[in-house]
Amino acid sequence: MVAEQGTEYVLLDKHFLKTRQHRRGPGIEACDLLGPANELIHVKRAERSAPLSHLFAQGEVSVDALIHEAEARERLVAQVHAERPGHPIDTTFQPRKVVYAIALGEGKRLTADTLFTFSQVALHRTVRRLRGDNVDVEVVSIRT
Structure with a gap:
């Protein structure tokens, strides 16, 4: 729904990037959605x-x-332009x-207290790694 026509979001779920490094299976997903500011x-x-x-x-x-x-960048750009020419x-x-958008289940809101302990550790490590590459991380809760 987020990526419907008229929005600035691009749906890339199940669009895979095959590269020399990621040549097995279907490849990797760059993301499920590409946001308005990429x-x-x-x-x-x-x-x-x-x-x-x-x-x-x-x-x-x-x-x-x-x-x-x-x-990987070339293939991502091709996928994005195939879905949204001119993006x-x-x-x-x-x-x-x-951005990690997470739904925990029936009416359960994602917070620091409701995120599973193991997931808290995994998220902390991921954030530390991504920030090392000058990439900001945001976690948002999806209400179901």
Whole structure:
């Protein structure tokens, strides 16, 4: 819904980037949504910590590929322009912000107290790693 026509969001869920480094399987997902300011938005509904650990790792892998692999940037730009011609992104793109949008379950709001303990540790490590690459991180709660 977020990426419907008329919004500045680009739906990239299940759009995979295959590169020399990520050539097995379908490749990697750069993000589920690309935001109006080219934020990489990763979205997950989770009732346990394992899916969130995967989500946080997905953000790290994506940022690493987009910073260090021109091929990943080229493929991302092609995907974005195929979905939204004219969206302001080009091959000089460098990720500057990752947003993790998380739904914990029926009416449960994501807070520091409701995030699973293991996920708190995984998120802390991910934030530290991404900030090392000058990438801001935001975590938002999705109400269900």
